[in-house]
Amino acid sequence: MLTSSANTYDPAELANYIYNLAKLYNKFYNEVPILTAPTPAEKNLRILLSKVTGDTIRKGMKLLGIEVPDKM
Secondary structure, eight states: OHHHHHHTTOHHHHHHHHHHHHHHHHHHHHHSOSTTOSSHHHHHHHHHHHHHHHHHHHHHHHHTTOOOOSOO
């Protein structure tokens, strides 16, 4: 996706990916408890998923020239 966006000079493709990722994560966050997960392993996996998702969104936004706050 990133290569395709760069090769076609189409930043909208990257923007749409980031938007869709944020929507999916929002749905996950609202439906799946993170800190009260049934087991420590599930809790750690959910925290890691949250971190990786945040990092991906932050990096994608940086590529688009958009600054992202550390906290909201």
